[in-house]
Amino acid sequence: MVRLVLVLGDQLTDSLSALQQADKHTDVVVMAEVAAEAEYVPHHPKKIAFLFAAMRKFAVHLRAEGWQVAYTKLDDPENAGSIPAELLRRAQDCGAQTVLATEPGEWRLIHALQDVPLTMTLLPDDRFLATHKEFEDWAEGRKALRMEYFYRDMRRKTGLLMDGDKPAGGKWNFDHDNRKPAKPDMFRAGPPKIEVDPILTEVLELVAARFPDNFGTLHPFQFQTDRAGALHALEHFVTQSLPDFGTYQDAMVEGDPYLYHAVIGLYLNAGLLTPLEVCKRVEQAYLDGLAPLNSVEGFIRQIIGWREFVRGVYFLEGPDYPRRNALNHQRKLPAFYWGAETRMNCISQAVGQTRDLAYAHHIQRLMVTGNFALLAGVNPAQVHEWYLAVYADAYEWVEA
Missing domain, CATH: 1.25.40.80 (Serine Threonine Protein Phosphatase 5, Tetratricopeptide repeat)
Known part of the structure; x- marks a missing residue:
């Protein structure tokens, strides 16, 4: 019986638990560049390019290792637009009823996979040291x-x-x-x-x-x-x-x-x-x-x-953690976080570097952009979404 093996864009690891429990002779690896993941926040172009290129190269690597990989590019006319929809499309193509996946790193995707009308097995992500x-x-x-x-x-x-x-x-x-x-x-x-x-x-x-x-x-x-x-x-x-x-x-x-x-x-x-x-x-x-x-x-x-x-x-x-607001901060994120001019040189330097590189080191994030947002009383959900969008290493579990 054919199973689908889902590999997400942040799971590009040979030792991934789903790959370790799959059978390369019968199972089909599913990888997909989808609008739902690329557009749920306005990700930095470098972040999108990094992940798509890394995903494509990992798919090439898996095929060289003997895996059958069903890979969907973003501009594929048959692209279904989301991970759940791509799983359903590939399941129909392969006659599969079962999906083997390593637990996603975000509640949003965990819930999305749980709603897929296929038999879903979510395995622990043992790339982390603490369960x-x-x-x-x-x-x-x-x-x-x-x-x-x-x-x-x-x-x-x-x-x-x-x-x-x-x-x-x-x-x-x-x-x-x-x-x-x-x-x-x-x-x-x-x-x-x-x-x-x-x-x-x-x-x-x-x-x-x-x-x-x-x-x-x-x-x-x-x-x-x-x-x-x-x-x-x-x-x-x-x-x-x-x-x-x-x-x-x-x-x-x-x-x-x-x-x-x-x-x-x-x-x-x-x-x-x-x-x-x-x-x-x-x-x-x-x-x-x-x-x-x-x-x-x-x-x-x-x-x-x-x-x-x-x-x-x-x-x-739990899932509501990124939306909590213990200090009841309600100010909107200032426009200079998105590149508007400011006379504050430290902010200007950190944001300009972020715009150019999709990167800032931890002191710039914590003590400059993060500290200003805290002192100014900016709504933390907007701060979180900004970090999630602009840095190439950002995921919800990192930025929440």
Whole structure:
């Protein structure tokens, strides 16, 4: 009996649970570029191009591995427009009644799949280190959810930067060492260059034609779009920027969008890299004496601490979490978030960089655009939707 195996645009991982439980000899992988996902917020053109190109290349990879892949491009005349509709169309084509899928990362898509009139099996997304049950058990009975304590449990679970049952270097957190201002004359490599190939060229042409009015600059395009490129970006960061990442991770320099940041969040969130492989590679640099502990610990904390924590909170709190407004802030998002002029240089720089790159590092997001929105009393739903739209690494569980 033929089953459909759904692979979403943020599930581009060979070890995906749905692929691990599928049979490449009988099952059909379904992948689709659909308007419902590309248009539910006005995504940055670079974000759309990154995901479509990465999806197409992953489909090529799966076919080379022996999988049968039913892939729908955005401009396919038969494109049904949404993931559920594409599943129904492919089910009719293949005579399938069953869908095997890894749980989506957003409540919106989970509910959409549950409404599909096919037999749907949703498997846990084991690319994350903490299961929903583990996070629920950790959170139960606590007066407040503190990332730091969760992070320590993740260190113990993974064994990362551990000396027996103690943290390497005698401390769990070296953030106190990571607050120096960057010096303008310091060398900063930035992310590696990319090679534009026929798949990416075709996608860029499609996005330019289909989304000409979306906020954001499409060219020049600077993201890697397959696993090999993502691994190259990781290695480039480890060898070129990691040694100074920790010390200067909270710095901002006008005109320098990257400093010593890795710029691999979009590859992690799309599945081209996995969190444990990234953390182990970074840890190895410390073990080899090539990067200091404050840099390595600070980086690993972002992934097994903050990244896992915000996902845990998102699923713990439930589908209404992104729409909550505890402070009852009601102001509209100012027009300068979408590129209108402002005399506030920090906002102008952060938004201009976001427009050009679909990227800003965490200090720009937290302490500039995020902090202003909080102090100004902007409705958090509008702030959330802005972040979701403009950054290439943004998903609802990340931004909620």
